[in-house]
Amino acid sequence: MEKTFTEKIQINKRNKIAGLYPATKLQIVILFSISTLIINSIKLTDAKLALLLIPWFALVPFMFAITGEFKKSMKSMKPIFVVAIFIIAVQTFIVSGGQTLWHWHFLSIREKGLQTAISLGFLVLNIAGMFTWMLQSTSTKEISRCFEESGMNFKVAYIFTSSLEMIKVFSKRSQTILDAQRSRGVETEGNLKVRAKAFFPTIVPLILGGIIGSEDRVLTLEARGFSIKGEHTHLFDLKKSGYERRMLVVSIIITLLIIAGRISLWRMK
Amino acid sequence: MAYEIECKDVTYTYPLSKKPAIKNLNLKLEKGKLYGVIGENGAGKTTLCSILRGFAPSFYKGTISGEVLIQGKPLSSYDEQISRKIGYVFQNLFTQISGIKNTVFEEVAYGLENFGVPVEEIERKVVDIMDLTDIMDLAEKSPFELSGGQMQRVALASVIVLDPEILIIDEPTSQLDPQSAESVFKIIKKLKERGKTIILIEHKVDLLAEYSDEIIVLHDSQVIKMGETRHVLSDLSLREHGIQLPQVTLLAEKLRESGMRIDELPITKKQALDLIQEKRS
Numbered sequence: 001m002e003k004t005f006t007e008k009i010q011i012n013k014r015n016k017i018a019g020l021y022p023a024t025k026l027q028i029v030i031l032f033s034i035s036t037l038i039i040n041s042i043k044l045t046d047a048k049l050a051l052l053l054i055p056w057f058a059l060v061p062f063m064f065a066i067t068g069e070f071k072k073s074m075k076s077m078k079p080i081f082v083v084a085i086f087i088i089a090v091q092t093f094i095v096s097g098g099q100t101l102w103h104w105h106f107l108s109i110r111e112k113g114l115q116t117a118i119s120l121g122f123l124v125l126n127i128a129g130m131f132t133w134m135l136q137s138t139s140t141k142e143i144s145r146c147f148e149e150s151g152m153n154f155k156v157a158y159i160f161t162s163s164l165e166m167i168k169v170f171s172k173r174s175q176t177i178l179d180a181q182r183s184r185g186v187e188t189e190g191n192l193k194v195r196a197k198a199f200f201p202t203i204v205p206l207i208l209g210g211i212i213g214s215e216d217r218v219l220t221l222e223a224r225g226f227s228i229k230g231e232h233t234h235l236f237d238l239k240k241s242g243y244e245r246r247m248l249v250v251s252i253i254i255t256l257l258i259i260a261g262r263i264s265l266w267r268m269k
Numbered sequence: 270m271a272y273e274i275e276c277k278d279v280t281y282t283y284p285l286s287k288k289p290a291i292k293n294l295n296l297k298l299e300k301g302k303l304y305g306v307i308g309e310n311g312a313g314k315t316t317l318c319s320i321l322r323g324f325a326p327s328f329y330k331g332t333i334s335g336e337v338l339i340q341g342k343p344l345s346s347y348d349e350q351i352s353r354k355i356g357y358v359f360q361n362l363f364t365q366i367s368g369i370k371n372t373v374f375e376e377v378a379y380g381l382e383n384f385g386v387p388v389e390e391i392e393r394k395v396v397d398i399m400d401l402t403d404i405m406d407l408a409e410k411s412p413f414e415l416s417g418g419q420m421q422r423v424a425l426a427s428v429i430v431l432d433p434e435i436l437i438i439d440e441p442t443s444q445l446d447p448q449s450a451e452s453v454f455k456i457i458k459k460l461k462e463r464g465k466t467i468i469l470i471e472h473k474v475d476l477l478a479e480y481s482d483e484i485i486v487l488h489d490s491q492v493i494k495m496g497e498t499r500h501v502l503s504d505l506s507l508r509e510h511g512i513q514l515p516q517v518t519l520l521a522e523k524l525r526e527s528g529m530r531i532d533e534l535p536i537t538k539k540q541a542l543d544l545i546q547e548k549r550s
Contacts, residue, residue, distance in 0.1 A: 005374040005408055006392050141371060162368040169368070169413060216364035219324055223357040223428060224367070224380035228349045233382045235375060235391060 006235050011142060015068040018137045019241030022146035024248055025134045031251045032059070035258045036126045040119055042265060047101065047111050053122035060129035064136075073136045080128045084121045091117035140164045145238040154232065170206060177202050271341035273435060273466045274298040274321060279335035281320055286331075290316040292490045294335070300434075303457070303467045305477035305498065308487035309511040314470045315360070317487065318437045321468065322357050323347070339435070353384065356433035358425055360440045360470075365424035366412045373415070374399070374408040377426045384431070394430055402426040402456050418449025425456055435466045442473055454480055478502050478515045478536040486512060503534035517541040 013019035020028075036056065044051045064073040091113055098111025144161040148154055181201050182188050188198040221227075279294040291313045298304055306314050319325040323344050326333045337344040339354065347354065359365050370376040374395060381391045399405045402422045407415065412423060421441055428436070438457065442450035454476050461467055461480075471477050477484065477498070484501040486494040488510040494501055501507075503518055515536045521544065525531045529548070535541040 004392055005372075005395070006388055008409065009372060009375055139371075144369070158369060165368050165413075172413075213361070213364045216359055216361050217368065219328060219357070220359055220365050221367065222324075222328070223322075223352055223359075224431070225349060225352040225383035228352070228383050228385075231385045233385050233388060233391060235378055235382060235388060 016241045016243040018067045021240045024244040028251045029130045031255045032130045050119045063133045067137045084125045088117045088121035272297045273300040275338040277336040281333045283331045302482040305481035305484045306470045312487040313490040355435045356428040358438045362420045376412045380431045398426045398430040437468045439470045475515045502536040
């Protein structure tokens with residue numbers, strides 16, 4: 001029997017981890033972030049480096065893999081890797097203080113520099129990586145529905161969802177404006193100065209168009225009973241995968257073990 | 270007799286403006302008729318529709334005098350349920366998409382979700398309307414990936430699905446090619462057959478001549494003429510107010526000038542054809 005449209009719009013994930021309830025995913029991300037901050041406070045070697053953050057990062061690709069979204073998630077990690085590498089490079093070679101660990105011509109690595117480089121770089125990689133896991137395995141539709149189910153006002157949920165969707169629309173529209181400006185003779189390609197010059201003729205129509213459009217959109221929503229009082233119907237039914245409790249318990253245990261480890265290390269001192 | 274819409278000496282001025290956007294408006298619109306609204310840019314067509322829907326002054330603010338009655342009751346006495354009484358399709362295609370739905374089916378169903386309609390009923394109603402507006406094949410597509418014509422049909426469907434008794438449509442074909450414009454008009458015709466009262470702002474007078482029952486002509490914030498479509502659109506003096514007349518009317522006028530005897534100017538192709546056949550015989 002053919003599915004109805006309402007059945008077709010439901011999200012049925014075979015992977016139980018990918019199908020976790022969005023709130024549970026957020027709780028896991030928060031616990032992971034707390035654990036990361038605790039691990040960051042554990043300093044190893046004489047140079048007092050937070051080296052444990054490096055193996056801890058293995059958990060991020062592991063989560064990508066068990067969610068069945070490894071390739072896609074790693075691809076979206078690219079800009080985060082770039083930022084992390086930039087942070088590590090800048091901090092390592094620029095921040096001064098402490099003993100000189102390595103020196104070659106004008107380049108030198110100081111103790112303090114390496115400490116902050118590893119600390120900051122891997123904090124970004126770990127925390128942003130886990131958020132990437134959550135966002136890659138959860139659609140905006142699921143997040144928005146979860147917000148509403150948790151009692152958040154539907155207007156706030158709308159703003160969240162439409163903002164995310166509008167990013168795609170605006171990036172598409174900016175390309176159209178860019179093409180239009182190019183056809184009028186505005187140079188949009190070349191060095192940084194040329195690109196900066198092209199920035200304003202592109203951004204101004206984009207922003208103004210957005211502002212004008214928002215008034216129409218408010219009325220459009222109003223015409224469809226957006227602010228009507230009373231119970232709304234939801235065609236999309238957000239389901240739980242059944243692994244929520246298990247995953248949360250495992251995450252809590254790991255976090256507690258890390259806290260216990262941190263405390264015992266303090267006591268040993 | 271209670272009219273579907275009645276305006277009694279309505280004058281409306283936008284905030285920060287000294288000049289009224291609509292002056293001394295008196296209208297009596299009957300149930301089940303299609304009213305075409307024409308006029309130059311800035312004549313007050315969209316403002317008129319905003320007044321009839323209540324957006325002016327509730328949303329745009331400004332000052333209003335006079336009275337608007339919907340089915341005999343003051344417009345101000347209706348609550349948010351007015352959305353199910355009066356549907357409004359806007360001019361701009363791209364801002365008519367809710368921006369939060371992944372498929373056309375969900376987009377069309379959005380209004381019904383807001384009104385708390387049961388799921389099974391939503392499915393049934395949306396399928397019916399998608400069929401009427403010929404967008405069934407788009408049901409699983411993203412609303413953002415549609416062409417202008419498709420988007421306009423989805424916007425129409427999203428409003429019609431609420432089953433409003435009155436429908437205000439603001440220049441639905443302004444951004445469409447002739448073929449898409451024709452398909453939108455066919456949908457409007459079907460809605461009229463379902464007994465809806467339709468107020469349609471449109472510049473394409475040839476299409477209005479084919480489909481509308483009555484025409485309202487606006488000029489400089491006032492209604493300067495209103496009446497049966499043929500009577501209004503064959504009035505050549507309207508050209509003085511920047512109003513375009515149907516192509517066949519202009520052609521017939523040229524023929525009349527060249528000496529052919531034409532008693533009543535045609536406004537549609539069919540009327541023009543009848544006239545030619547009459548002259549030949």
